[in-house]
Structure formats: C-alpha cells, structure tokens
Amino acid sequence: MISTLLSRPHGPDGDPTPRLVYGADYNPEQWPREVWKDDVRLMREAGVNLVSVGIFSWARLQPTRYTWDFAWLDEVMDLLHAGGIAVDLATATASPPPWLTTAHPEILPVTASGETVWPGARQHWRPTSPVFRTHALALVRKLAERYADHPALVAWHVSNELGCHNIYDHSDDAARAFRDWLRARHTTLDGLNHAWGTAFWSQRYSDWDQILPPRLAASHPNPTQQLDFKRFSSDALKDHLRAERDVLREITPDVPVTTNFMVMGGTKGMNYPDWAAEIDFVSNDHYAHPGPQDRDELSFSANLTSGIAGGRPWFLMEHSTSAVNWQPVNVPKRHGELARDSLLHVAHGADAVSFFQWRQSAAGAEKYHSAMVPHAGPDSDVFRAVTGLGQTLRALAPVAGTEREPARVGILFDWDSWWACEQDSHPTSRLDYRQEALDWYSALLALGVRADVVTTRNDLERYDLLIAPVLHMIPAPLATRLTRYVDDGGHLVTTYFSGVVDENDHIWLGGHPGALRELLGIRIEEFGPLLDGESVPLDGAGPGTLWTDRITVTDPETEVLARYETGAYAGRPAVTRRTQGRGSAAYISTRLGVSGLVGLLPKLLATAGVESELPGPVRGSVEQAVRRDAGSRYLFLVNRTDGPVSLPGVTGEILTGRTDTQGVLVLAPREVAVLRQPNT
Structure with missing residues (x-):
C-alpha cells in the first residue's frame, strides 16, 4: 500500500509506478510565506515526494473556540500539489491549544502522585477525557471535510507519537475508564479479586467504585493492578486512535489512515502489536541512542517493526538526519550514516523514509534537532547527503512493495x-x-x-x-x-x-x-x-x-x-x-x-541446522537482509564497520553499490549495497 500512495487516482502526478516514499515532517507554520515556495523547490531537488503536514498546528487552525483559519493550509496544500509532492495530513490533535486548556483544565493529565501536568510542552491531554475527545474529533471532522477531495491528500496521520508523554494518566477520568475496562476484562468483582490476589494485604474490593489507578502508595502497589493499568493505558490510547480513525473513514473511506509508533529503545508503554490492526499501514519513528550497540538497536527496532506489521511493508515516519536535541550529549552523524541508517530500515521492510523534519527550526524546544535543510541551508554537507539519499531511493524503486524474506x-x-x-x-x-x-x-x-x-x-x-x-x-x-x-x-x-x-x-x-x-x-x-x-x-x-x-x-x-x-x-x-x-x-x-x-x-x-548465508571472512562485519517479490530477490548488505569490506562471490545486478577493478563487490565504511537476484 505504501509504495502506491504516490499513484493514487487523485495523487499529484498520476504515475502508477511503485516508488519508495521519501520525505519529512513539514511545518510551514513556523516560517513566513515567502519561504514556502523555496521549500517546494528544494524538496524537488532532494527527491522528496511526500511530506507530513499539520502535526502541531491546532492552535493555528483553530485560534479560538469559535474561529477557524484554513487559508494558510489551503495554500500549502496547493503549493505542494503543484510541486508534485503528496501529503500525509495530520489530524493536529497531538497538542491542545492554550485556549482549550485554559477553558478546560480538566483535560490535563495527572501523575501518580497527584500533580497536574500543565501546558507548555506537548501532549498535555488525558486519553480518557470526554471533553478533550469532543474537541479533538470536531477538529478531525473539520479537516476531513475540508480536504477530502484535495488532490495532494494521500494518507491521514492520526495525532503524533500517541503516548510519548501522556501514556499514564491517574486522573478521575482515568479512574472511571479504568473501572469500566476492568469490568469488561474480569466481569465480576470476584473475578477481579482473584486476578489481583487481593487476599494479600487486605486489599479485597467490595464495590467497583473502590478501585483506583495505582496512584502513589505507602509501599509497592498491587502488581496485577499495575499490570492491568499498563494494559488499560495502552487500550485507552488505542481507543482514541480508533475514534479519530472512524471519523476519517466515515468522510474519506478511500484514504488510508496511519499513526506513528515509536518502536525504539525505552518506549514500552504502548502495545504496538495490538494496535497494528487498527490502521491501514504501520508507521514508525526511530532515533538512535549512541552506544556500543546503537546500529544493532536500529536494526533490531526496524526488524521488530516489520514483525509488528506482519511482514508487510511499513513507513519510517521519523528519524534524524544528524544530531537530535534531547539526549545528554547530542552527537552528529558521521559521513555515510544518514544513508546507512535510512537504508537499514528499508532493508527491514520500510517502503518510506522520512525525517523529522524538513527545515530545522529557528525557535522552540527542537531548534537544535537536525533536519533535511539545516540552519546552514542547502549549501551544507547534510543537504548534499539528503539529496544523495534521494537519488539512491530512486534507484531502489524496484524494491517498493516487496516483502521481507523470512529468516530461519x-x-x-x-x-x-x-x-x-x-x-x-x-x-x-x-x-x-x-x-x-x-x-x-x-x-x-x-x-x-x-x-x-x-x-x-x-x-x-x-x-x-x-x-x-x-x-x-x-x-x-x-x-x-x-x-x-x-x-x-x-x-x-x-x-x-x-x-x-x-x-x-x-x-x-x-x-x-x-x-x-x-x-x-x-x-x-x-x-x-x-x-x-x-x-x-x-x-x-x-x-x-x-x-x-x-x-x-x-x-x-x-x-x-x-x-x-x-x-x-x-x-x-x-x-x-x-x-x-x-x-x-x-x-x-x-x-x-x-x-x-x-x-x-x-x-x-x-x-x-542453521548456518550463516554470508561468506566466512565477512561474518560479523556485514549484516544481510533480504526482500523479495514474485520475480526477484533483493539482497541488502550493510557494512557494520568503519573500514572497507570486500565480498567475493556475491553476485547479482547492483542497484546501489560498487565493485573493484576485479569485479568484486566492495562496501565502503558504513555503506549499504543492494543487489537484485533471481527469485529461485
């Protein structure tokens, strides 16, 4: 499905040829209008063919409770379409605007210790708040009705990184929803008391209203209560995902819906295998954590994302061109790592490679986070690497739509x-x-x-x-x-x-x-x-x-x-x-x-009876992944080292990579080669 997003009947160019998607989060609301045309020009130069728009634009789209402003987004959508760039349009519900939290502070999350999570950052909303749900779905409906027939629209992007900062809410709204969830899971109080082992520490419940989320307690909270609260919290966000999705499907049944998961180190609150069936294609965000296993972790997460997607192609919605801004020390990527990290995701099933974000912010909490167009502008090593990756992804168009070959x-x-x-x-x-x-x-x-x-x-x-x-x-x-x-x-x-x-x-x-x-x-x-x-x-x-x-x-x-x-x-x-x-x-x-x-x-x-498929001398130096379709097998070979690696005896049509004077495939440091072989 992802490789055909760009050839939808109402898409930007009508080209039916499957292609790998290449793009970024695009936040034009951060920039004056005169920058927008230059953005589209540079996107075309870089080979970008799809961008995600509107992710954090609720306050711009709805400046007050009763006023709406779509004129700027109309202009952006038209500009992108005229430039041949498709749009994955976000529902903009990730961060409620100040007017909403001021009028309705009851939508703000509450910690286990009873502290309110105040506005000033993002995701300051309760997944179980009926007030938030009402306002969020009103926004989703407005967007869907306005852009249902826009030729640039090829996919919907529900919220953004659901649960990244608000997975666990201990408010009264959450308590009520938690009790409803428990009734559905355990049916009776006797069933719950058995499941939770409430005979221990005199915790037996005699009424559903006695049950609370695992708030700050004098000692260790009931372990099954904690576990069920984790399950409930994942389900509460899944329910919000469904609510937005259902509005979109009602109005635009032919436009696929996704949301960006975060399958990467440390993110465990959301049960993504359980969520995968709720969306039309799986999307993921990944950011590498520097360390001795950083690239192995990237490969592991991409591989797990493929497992969550059931082996079908998926969308890499966000990763970084270079340094991020939220680690203790934010180290830039070395030469070749931007392409290697991107292609390693493709090797493990991604049909789309996108970054956060298109243009590096001049203000705000993420102004030091790298982007496709850095502060230095297009005359920079980062943008040259971005453009080079665009050329590589064009060369890898035959891979689009293929599925991973299962390992043993x-x-x-x-x-x-x-x-x-x-x-x-x-x-x-x-x-x-x-x-x-x-x-x-x-x-x-x-x-x-x-x-x-x-x-x-x-x-x-x-x-x-x-x-x-x-x-x-x-x-x-x-x-x-x-x-x-x-x-x-x-x-x-x-x-x-x-x-x-x-x-x-x-x-x-x-x-x-x-x-x-x-x-x-x-x-x-x-x-x-x-x-x-x-x-x-x-x-x-x-x-x-x-x-x-x-x-x-x-x-x-x-x-x-x-x-x-x-x-x-x-x-x-x-x-x-x-x-x-x-x-x-x-x-x-x-x-x-x-x-x-x-x-x-x-x-x-x-x-x-399992052995390596790689030549003996390069085992450990090279990672291998395989994608295939009915006619061809696509062999991805990733150099895991900082030195060149030769692979004698490896044959096939080289889609990306090079050989030495003897015709032997050679991987430069941190390079990825892709070969097409007959599917035997």
Whole structure:
C-alpha cells in the first residue's frame, strides 16, 4: 500500500509506478510565506515526494473556540500539489491549544502522585477525557471535510507519537475508564479479586467504585493492578486512535489512515502489536541512542517493526538526519550514516523514509534537532547527503512493495512479559528485558546469521530456531503452543526468569520455570540473582552476570551444556537442552552478554541446522537482509564497520553499490549495497 500512495487516482502526478516514499515532517507554520515556495523547490531537488503536514498546528487552525483559519493550509496544500509532492495530513490533535486548556483544565493529565501536568510542552491531554475527545474529533471532522477531495491528500496521520508523554494518566477520568475496562476484562468483582490476589494485604474490593489507578502508595502497589493499568493505558490510547480513525473513514473511506509508533529503545508503554490492526499501514519513528550497540538497536527496532506489521511493508515516519536535541550529549552523524541508517530500515521492510523534519527550526524546544535543510541551508554537507539519499531511493524503486524474506531464526518479543518482568518487588531490579533480547540479536549479527524479531501474533512455527529471552509471562495457551512447536520439530531457546507467571501475574506453582518446566526437563527451587559487579564462570560458556538459577535436571532427555564453575551453585547446570518429539528446548540460566552468546550460539544453531548465508571472512562485519517479490530477490548488505569490506562471490545486478577493478563487490565504511537476484 505504501509504495502506491504516490499513484493514487487523485495523487499529484498520476504515475502508477511503485516508488519508495521519501520525505519529512513539514511545518510551514513556523516560517513566513515567502519561504514556502523555496521549500517546494528544494524538496524537488532532494527527491522528496511526500511530506507530513499539520502535526502541531491546532492552535493555528483553530485560534479560538469559535474561529477557524484554513487559508494558510489551503495554500500549502496547493503549493505542494503543484510541486508534485503528496501529503500525509495530520489530524493536529497531538497538542491542545492554550485556549482549550485554559477553558478546560480538566483535560490535563495527572501523575501518580497527584500533580497536574500543565501546558507548555506537548501532549498535555488525558486519553480518557470526554471533553478533550469532543474537541479533538470536531477538529478531525473539520479537516476531513475540508480536504477530502484535495488532490495532494494521500494518507491521514492520526495525532503524533500517541503516548510519548501522556501514556499514564491517574486522573478521575482515568479512574472511571479504568473501572469500566476492568469490568469488561474480569466481569465480576470476584473475578477481579482473584486476578489481583487481593487476599494479600487486605486489599479485597467490595464495590467497583473502590478501585483506583495505582496512584502513589505507602509501599509497592498491587502488581496485577499495575499490570492491568499498563494494559488499560495502552487500550485507552488505542481507543482514541480508533475514534479519530472512524471519523476519517466515515468522510474519506478511500484514504488510508496511519499513526506513528515509536518502536525504539525505552518506549514500552504502548502495545504496538495490538494496535497494528487498527490502521491501514504501520508507521514508525526511530532515533538512535549512541552506544556500543546503537546500529544493532536500529536494526533490531526496524526488524521488530516489520514483525509488528506482519511482514508487510511499513513507513519510517521519523528519524534524524544528524544530531537530535534531547539526549545528554547530542552527537552528529558521521559521513555515510544518514544513508546507512535510512537504508537499514528499508532493508527491514520500510517502503518510506522520512525525517523529522524538513527545515530545522529557528525557535522552540527542537531548534537544535537536525533536519533535511539545516540552519546552514542547502549549501551544507547534510543537504548534499539528503539529496544523495534521494537519488539512491530512486534507484531502489524496484524494491517498493516487496516483502521481507523470512529468516530461519526468530527472536520472540512479548509486551506482557516486558511489562511484568520489570515491575517492582522482584528478585532483581537490574533486569532489562529489551537489552537481553538485543544481546541475542547482536550475537546473531556477529555470527552473520539473519533473524526476525517477532511477537506472539506472528507465525512462530515457521522458524527452525525460536529464541524467547525472559519470556516471563506465559498463559496456558502459549505454553501449549510452544510445546507443540517443539513436538513438530522446532528448537526453542529460553532464558532465566521465563515461564514464571500466568496472565494475571500469578506464579506457576511447583517450581520454576512453571509453564515450561516439563518441556525443559528442569526444576528450579530458588532464583540466585547476582549483585552488581558479580559474575560466575561457566565451563561451557560465560561468564554469567545478573542472574543464576539453582537447577535440578528432572528428565533423562535433558543434557547439560554448561555448568557453573564457582559460586553458590558450583557444579550445578547453567545451560540445558532437552529433546522432545522432533525438536528440542534449551534453557540459559544467566545473562551471558553478547560475547558469551557468540560462544554458545553455534551449538544451538547447529542443533537447528542453521548456518550463516554470508561468506566466512565477512561474518560479523556485514549484516544481510533480504526482500523479495514474485520475480526477484533483493539482497541488502550493510557494512557494520568503519573500514572497507570486500565480498567475493556475491553476485547479482547492483542497484546501489560498487565493485573493484576485479569485479568484486566492495562496501565502503558504513555503506549499504543492494543487489537484485533471481527469485529461485
């Protein structure tokens, strides 16, 4: 769908050829009118073909409760269309204007400690506020009615980064909506009291009105109350997304609707796999965090976005051309990184590459955030790189509309486990769910092995090896599904603190890892988390940090792949594997980190018959991704290093990249090459 946005019947040029989308958030309201024509000229020079407009323009569109001003947006839409540039039009509801919050301060969010979140930044609204909903939908309706037939309009952009700053609201509006949500989930008070385990600490409820969000409490709030509030908060924002979407579909049923997710490090409040079915195509924002795994994290997030999208092409709605403005130290990108970061998203399924933003702001909180046109203007290295990327994306037009080729290895990423395993009152507060998953992904990249990052909504059975790190929360149906996966020939790998609780955060009794105990053929009586700085050597891998387990092997089919050499559990199993049916199930009881996993993974990969598809000398230096259609296979090769890499024996039609004098494909530092091969 994304590759055909530019060829909609009422689109800007009527060209039916699928193309990759290239563009940015465009905020013309920040600039005088005389800049707008120059913007369109430069967009054409850069190869931009679509921009997102109106994201933070509510105060400009509706200056007061009873006045509207669309003249400026009419002019912008017309200018863009005349320039051959399509528009993804935002509903502008992300930030309510001052007149609304002044007249209705009851729409402002409230923190767990009872503090009001005041205006002055953005997203200062309650997802469950009926007052906010009324005003927001009135704006959406006005926009949809006015621009329904505008030839530039090709997609709708609901709000912006829903939940980025207002995911958790503890107001009275939220309390009422939370109780309604709980009635729907648990049906009766008895059901809720059981699910929440309210016999503990005298918390049993006798009336629905007694139930509140987990506000500031004297000690640790009820853990299932916390978990249900996380679920509810994600659902409350999803409900707002639906409300705006439904107005748009009523008025413009043929215009697709999206909203920009934030699948990147640290953003976990929104259950995006659950949201994906509510929109016509998945969009994502991603910003790299400097560090030793920054590019691996970018690849991981893009890969996970593809999993959320069900393997279908998706839209990279925002990323940065260079430095951002919100990190402790905002480092500019090096030569080649703008293109590499963009193309790595394309490699993992993006059919659109867009930036925040088109022109770098002269004022406001994001004035130091990079853009396609920087403060220095078009005579700059950044704009030259932007223009070069536009040329590259034009050359990659054949990739548009293709889907990712599944890997043989899957890494399972589960939102409920993420939410539950990092709550308070646990064996350790140091556990980092996303980091553990990223470590496995980095280790596979280091071995040159392709992997897909998937959720429980994906087809898990298609993978020869399925890695489920810290799969803490396992409802009975998922346990049955994983057992069937192994019986049918799949090879499951899981880790410490997995299989411990059910969907209500109740312990699976009888010894850990409860839901997976029989499948793994082990029993754990007690966890052994490690103190900061502690490590334990293993005889077949390691050393291990963060966590250890007191494991007893309970089945003769379970083999011990590594044991603890020292510490409280010296001599006990640390890594096990059990065969069952035509498959196997392995357990890793400690955090091995990337280097330890690189040492252990070959054993696990060999059991599943998985090998790298890359030539031996470049494994670890090059990341490989594949997209394909009915006729062709598109091989993306990404240089993960700061030096040149040669790839002898790699063949195909080069869409982007170069060869040396001997015809060998050579990747410059941080370069991406794309080859078209026959789809065999």
